[in-house]
Amino acid sequence: MDKKMTVVLSGGMKTDVLFAKDIKDLSKQLSGYGNNVMWVFDANSARLFRDLPERRLILEPGEREKNLRSLELIVSRALSFGMARDSRFIAFGGGVVCDMTALAASLYMRGARLTLVPTTLLSMVDASLGGKTAIDYEGGKNLIGTFYPADEVLISVDTLRTLPAKEFKCGLGEVVKHAFLSDDVALFEYLIDNKDAILRRDRNTLAELIGLSLDVKRKYIEKDPSETKGIRSFLNFGHTFAHALESTANFSISHGEAVAWGIGRALEAGKLCGVTPAPLADKGMELLRLYGYDVDYRIGRGDWIAYAEALGKDKKKYSGSVKFVLLRDIGDPVLSAIDGKYVQAVTIQSVRYKVL
Amino acid sequence: MDKKMTVVLSGGMKTDVLFAKDIKDLSKQLSGYGNNVMWVFDANSARLFRDLPERRLILEPGEREKNLRSLELIVSRALSFGMARDSRFIAFGGGVVCDMTALAASLYMRGARLTLVPTTLLSMVDASLGGKTAIDYEGGKNLIGTFYPADEVLISVDTLRTLPAKEFKCGLGEVVKHAFLSDDVALFEYLIDNKDAILRRDRNTLAELIGLSLDVKRKYIEKDPSETKGIRSFLNFGHTFAHALESTANFSISHGEAVAWGIGRALEAGKLCGVTPAPLADKGMELLRLYGYDVDYRIGRGDWIAYAEALGKDKKKYSGSVKFVLLRDIGDPVLSAIDGKYVQAVTIQSVRYKVL
Numbered sequence: 001m002d003k004k005m006t007v008v009l010s011g012g013m014k015t016d017v018l019f020a021k022d023i024k025d026l027s028k029q030l031s032g033y034g035n036n037v038m039w040v041f042d043a044n045s046a047r048l049f050r051d052l053p054e055r056r057l058i059l060e061p062g063e064r065e066k067n068l069r070s071l072e073l074i075v076s077r078a079l080s081f082g083m084a085r086d087s088r089f090i091a092f093g094g095g096v097v098c099d100m101t102a103l104a105a106s107l108y109m110r111g112a113r114l115t116l117v118p119t120t121l122l123s124m125v126d127a128s129l130g131g132k133t134a135i136d137y138e139g140g141k142n143l144i145g146t147f148y149p150a151d152e153v154l155i156s157v158d159t160l161r162t163l164p165a166k167e168f169k170c171g172l173g174e175v176v177k178h179a180f181l182s183d184d185v186a187l188f189e190y191l192i193d194n195k196d197a198i199l200r201r202d203r204n205t206l207a208e209l210i211g212l213s214l215d216v217k218r219k220y221i222e223k224d225p226s227e228t229k230g231i232r233s234f235l236n237f238g239h240t241f242a243h244a245l246e247s248t249a250n251f252s253i254s255h256g257e258a259v260a261w262g263i264g265r266a267l268e269a270g271k272l273c274g275v276t277p278a279p280l281a282d283k284g285m286e287l288l289r290l291y292g293y294d295v296d297y298r299i300g301r302g303d304w305i306a307y308a309e310a311l312g313k314d315k316k317k318y319s320g321s322v323k324f325v326l327l328r329d330i331g332d333p334v335l336s337a338i339d340g341k342y343v344q345a346v347t348i349q350s351v352r353y354k355v356l
Numbered sequence: 357m358d359k360k361m362t363v364v365l366s367g368g369m370k371t372d373v374l375f376a377k378d379i380k381d382l383s384k385q386l387s388g389y390g391n392n393v394m395w396v397f398d399a400n401s402a403r404l405f406r407d408l409p410e411r412r413l414i415l416e417p418g419e420r421e422k423n424l425r426s427l428e429l430i431v432s433r434a435l436s437f438g439m440a441r442d443s444r445f446i447a448f449g450g451g452v453v454c455d456m457t458a459l460a461a462s463l464y465m466r467g468a469r470l471t472l473v474p475t476t477l478l479s480m481v482d483a484s485l486g487g488k489t490a491i492d493y494e495g496g497k498n499l500i501g502t503f504y505p506a507d508e509v510l511i512s513v514d515t516l517r518t519l520p521a522k523e524f525k526c527g528l529g530e531v532v533k534h535a536f537l538s539d540d541v542a543l544f545e546y547l548i549d550n551k552d553a554i555l556r557r558d559r560n561t562l563a564e565l566i567g568l569s570l571d572v573k574r575k576y577i578e579k580d581p582s583e584t585k586g587i588r589s590f591l592n593f594g595h596t597f598a599h600a601l602e603s604t605a606n607f608s609i610s611h612g613e614a615v616a617w618g619i620g621r622a623l624e625a626g627k628l629c630g631v632t633p634a635p636l637a638d639k640g641m642e643l644l645r646l647y648g649y650d651v652d653y654r655i656g657r658g659d660w661i662a663y664a665e666a667l668g669k670d671k672k673k674y675s676g677s678v679k680f681v682l683l684r685d686i687g688d689p690v691l692s693a694i695d696g697k698y699v700q701a702v703t704i705q706s707v708r709y710k711v712l
Contacts, residue, residue, distance in 0.1 A: 134466070
């Protein structure tokens with residue numbers, strides 16, 4: 001394993017991110033933990049293993065399973081294995097498995113050891129880093145959770161080989177987001193220059209891409225580990241528009257595609273407000289189109305009320321008005337309210353707002 | 357309210373401890389939070405209020421209710437009130453209410469605001485400070501929990517007036533424990549000099565006593581906020597012996613009485629091992645007797661196997677052998693294994709071990 005980076009989080013807790021050279025290298029690292037562990041898979045990620053470890057739990061796959069019942073399954077199984085505070089939970093799977101196992105580890109005897117092995121592009125570049133754990137509850141996404149950074153995140157790009165195309169595109173949406181938030185243009189240009197190698201999932205290209213993407217997230221997290229300074233909320237670039245779309249579309253579109261669409265909305269709205277320079281907005285839209293994201297999609301006029309309501313719900317976590325992340329420049333985000341007419345102009349069919 | 361102390365915990369989180377002059381003063385502080393709150397009582401603590409606040413949940417009292425179902429009740433009720441991340445959970449009650457409400461607050465949207473108003477002596481001097489939250493699970497005490505310090509702990513000794521005598525004595529057990537762990541003799545001597553005023557629950561005497569006691573706990577917590585350095589585990593003085601007794605006695609004795617008995621065991625065992633100076637051990641036993649704790653109690657010979665097994669379970673949280681906190685001097689605890697014959701000598705009927 002190659003150590004890629006160490007991320008320092010709230011309370012001085014640290015997460016090491018390691019890249020495996022290949023699946024063998026990953027297995028070697030994982031077997032090194034001995035028997036004082038428990039593995040959590042979902043039915044999809046379990047298929048990546050020929051010989052599954054004995055101390056394991058295999059969950060049903062999917063966001064629907066990200067619930068209190070699954071959390072209880074993990075804790076009960078851990079108890080039946082006699083896990084102690086110095087035992088290690090190993091999550092092997094996508095964001096749902098990682099988020100839930102991390103929550104269970106944070107709660108078990110007030111905190112056991114935790115290794116995340118994300119097996120989807122989305123969980124590699126997003127869920128695995130930053131210490132956010134969660135389950136959904138009574139319709140509220142990630143309503144119950146903790147901040148509990150993993151000791152280690154182990155990444156093997158080989159696990160991406162069998163990832164469905166839709167899932168891969170979903171993860172790329174977050175990578176693209178990080179390209180806009182980076183304080184240099186390295187990731188942005190890497191995406192433009194290496195499109196073909198990325199899409200055919202070339203091993204070295206992906207490792208480089210994921211490393212660049214994680215490095216952007218790392219910087220935002222380290223500046224605001226407990227999410228109290230507002231800096232970390234910039235990682236929600238595109239997400240306010242996206243969440244409202246996901247919620248009115250009943251989650252039939254993937255998170256990453258919604259985020260890419262949301263980024264498009266934020267770029268166009270920023271341009272209309274005079275916050276985002278037109279050349280940057282246009283260049284950004286080009287990048288989104290290059291990767292095949294449907295940035296020209298607009299919601300129907302009849303769906304506006306539902307969409308506006310869903311936008312309003314995004315503010316529920318804090319009292320106050322809806323704020324959006326807009327871009328003043330690459331790597332220079334700002335939190336800002338947006339006039340309703342601009343929001344409509346960039347989201348609804350045939351409502352175009354012309355700058356006078 | 358008088359601000360007594362600020363305790364700095366893991367990750368720079370802070371807990372302010374405030375003492376109310378009287379119940380009116382406490383009410384004034386609490387009503388100052390406005391309406392963005394939710395109160396959690398149990399049936400006992402709710403009786404202390406004439407007009408209960410509207411946004412409330414009243415739980416059944418007792419350790420049996422410290423379970424996942426009650427936790428869900430708190431979270432569901434919070435959701436129904438539209439609580440957000442900047443809303444405040446107010447726990448008003450004993451250790452069970454405080455521990456569970458704190459866990460709910462730590463999990464709700466990954467962490468809402470939290471005020472604890474402990475209404476028992478035990479929760480004032482113990483549960484309210486240090487950030488430990490918990491519920492029991494599948495027979496495991498405090499098996500599920502987090503570290504999440506309250507923003508504020510509000511103490512009104514007036515709430516102790518109606519506390520049953522057994523509960524009061526239970527809390528005193530932890531106060532006595534702090535007297536042994538203090539780096540000066542102030543608390544130890546205060547207990548000796550003010551026994552009558554303490555037992556008749558004189559308001560100013562109790563406030564002083566609780567302040568001294570909290571100050572001892574504060575020092576241990578601040579030196580080891582995340583419980584990783586072993587320093588905080590000294591607060592378990594007497595607890596290894598006590599937990600095993602509680603578990604074999606099926607919890608029919610109170611926690612504080614078990615702790616006082618456990619302190620007696622630790623003093624006597626320390627004396628036998630040559631760790632605790634005889635004059636200190638004897639003086640300590642005198643203090644325990646002064647407050648009416650039954651330090652001469654011994655478990656029956658037939659119960660030894662069950663007791664020894666329960667002692668072994670205490671090590672389960674970490675791999676390794678059972679360690680006890682012994683005292684080298686007042687304020688100078690040490691973690692140490694104890695030879696089995698000494699353990700037997702201080703716990704079983706008619707097994708007396710004579711130092712040759």
